[in-house]
Structure formats: C-alpha cells, structure tokens
Amino acid sequence: MENFPVINMEKLHGEERAATMEMIKDACENWGFFELMNHGIPHDLMDAVERNTKEHYRKCMEQRFKELVASKGLENVSTEINDIDWESTFYLNHLPQSNISEVPDLDDDYRKVMKDFALRLEKLAEELLDLLCENLGLEKDYLKKAFHGSKGPTFGTKVSNYPPCPQPKLIKGLRAHTDAGGIILLFQDDRVRGLQLLKDGEWIDVPPMRHSIVINLGDQLEVITNGKYKSVLHRVIAQTDGTRMSIASFYNPGKDAVIYPAPELVEKEAEEKKKHVYPKFVFEDYMSLYAGLKFQAKEPRFEAMKTMDTRVNVGPIAPILIS
Numbered sequence: 001m002e003n004f005p006v007i008n009m010e011k012l013h014g015e016e017r018a019a020t021m022e023m024i025k026d027a028c029e030n031w032g033f034f035e036l037m038n039h040g041i042p043h044d045l046m047d048a049v050e051r052n053t054k055e056h057y058r059k060c061m062e063q064r065f066k067e068l069v070a071s072k073g074l075e076n077v078s079t080e081i082n083d084i085d086w087e088s089t090f091y092l093n094h095l096p097q098s099n100i101s102e103v104p105d106l107d108d109d110y111r112k113v114m115k116d117f118a119l120r121l122e123k124l125a126e127e128l129l130d131l132l133c134e135n136l137g138l139e140k141d142y143l144k145k146a147f148h149g150s151k152g153p154t155f156g157t158k159v160s161n162y163p164p165c166p167q168p169k170l171i172k173g174l175r176a177h178t179d180a181g182g183i184i185l186l187f188q189d190d191r192v193r194g195l196q197l198l199k200d201g202e203w204i205d206v207p208p209m210r211h212s213i214v215i216n217l218g219d220q221l222e223v224i225t226n227g228k229y230k231s232v233l234h235r236v237i238a239q240t241d242g243t244r245m246s247i248a249s250f251y252n253p254g255k256d257a258v259i260y261p262a263p264e265l266v267e268k269e270a271e272e273k274k275k276h277v278y279p280k281f282v283f284e285d286y287m288s289l290y291a292g293l294k295f296q297a298k299e300p301r302f303e304a305m306k307t308m309d310t311r312v313n314v315g316p317i318a319p320i321l322i323s
C-alpha cells in the first residue's frame, strides 16, 4: 500500500520545490487528499483552537448530544442506522460575511482564536489554489477567479466532535460522502482517529499528525479540472474510546459563481464533439441539489446538473454574468 501523501510546505521554498509540487499533483490526481506540515499556521494558535473547542464541547455540547442519543434510542440499536450521524456540530461563517459574533455560547477568547484561525486558513486555501493552478498549467489566479462570483468566495467552518460510540459498526460518525465545494482544510484530532477515504475500493485511514492540516478536494474542483482531480468519498468511523475533534473549513465558490470545466483542460476532441463530461452550472444550484443527496454518489448529481434548468445557458464555455 502506498503511503498517505504528506507534504512539507517548507520544501516549496527550497531546492525540493519541483519534487514537492509533483507530490501535490500526484495527491490531487490519485488521492483527492493530502496532509500539510509546516503550513505556516502557528502551532500555539492551533493549540488555542483545540483547547477552546474541547472545552466548549464539554461545557455546551456534550450534555445536549447525550440527550439527543437518549431521545432517539441510539445507544442500543441492533440494526444499521442510515439516516443519522454520531456527531455533534455547529457552524461558523467567515465569508462573504462573518457570523462569529452572533453564534451563541462562545466565549470571547474562543471567538477571537476562531477568527484568527479562519483568516490564516483563508490565506492557506488561496495559496493552495495557486499551487493547483501551477500544476494544472492554468494562469495563477484562475481558480480564485472561478470561485469569485459577484461577492467573492464562501468560506465557513464546521466544528464537530465525535463522542465515543458504543456501536461504531451500526452508526457512522459521518456517513460516506464527497464534499460539494472547493477545497477543504481540516484540523483533526491528533489522538482520536476515525477519518477514512476510499481509494481503489479500500477504506484508508487519514493518519492523525499533530499540527497538520488535512486537505481534500470537493466536487467543484473535479468539475473545473474536468475530472483531472477527483473529489473522493470519505467517512468518519466513531471510536469506542475517546472523543474525536474535527474542525473542517470549506473554501467554496460564491453562491452565484458559474462553475464549468476550464477550457484549457477540456480535451480538444471532446471540445469538438461537445462531449463535455462535466456540466456547467451556478454553484448555488448545485448546493440545492446536494442538500438532499449528500450521502449519494456524486455522478448522478453531475448528470442532474446537465439537464437541470440552471440559470446558465450551456452553450460555448465562457463566463456569464449573473444579474
């Protein structure tokens, strides 16, 4: 089995730049996932995020989760549960507008560190998009522009905890899915594992590594790269011991961004025959479809977008302004 790709970002500034870029390319093409070390986000900030998140869970979320489990009778299930996940979550929005000051039950220090962390993740996401462009042979800002829409990208964080689960075989922490959006940056627990991705028909652990950021690619990057890069199925297996922290930040296109395969990446022959494998659509329309189909395969979603009455015409590939 090949090793899970771990990228040391420091090497992008030295003699090993070309080899590191090649590792990122291979990870994007063959894994849909990679793990970053030396990404520039201060470790003491990550420690503060972790400390605050775990304390907030204990103070504000744990009891609520226990009550939910009891009310649904999930402790003693005897058959597989397919409509609920064993997770406790809340969401923060950063772009186009932050809602951190309005989210209840967060103390000032927690709000402050999450704001700072989100700003640094936003910069890291943009740096990564530029690196992807370089590997794809696209102009440097191509992906950032593709995500821009009229109000810039959407950026948000899902803060999750996966408490110990008595029946991890019967209830998933999070059922298998691909992510709908652009690029996802995950700060995961370094002791309690559980995240797995599907590669060549096998579920593979994403290894916990202290102070790393796990990156994965969403459906929109698969569309824009015309399938050169793939969004990959992943899931969380809750553990019988230990609560797993998972802070996933989603750097996505703006609501009205028009998403379509980059013309440079569409095979010439396919272009002539107008046989684009991937559709063209407004990101918000994709998200409306995804909302009800998250835990189903992505291919039917792409197919549905081809026939759906979206707000873009499906003629020649060119950016279209949405009024």
Ligand SMILES: [Fe+2]
Pocket (backbone or CB within 6 Å): 177, 178, 179, 234
């Ligand atoms: Fe996901």
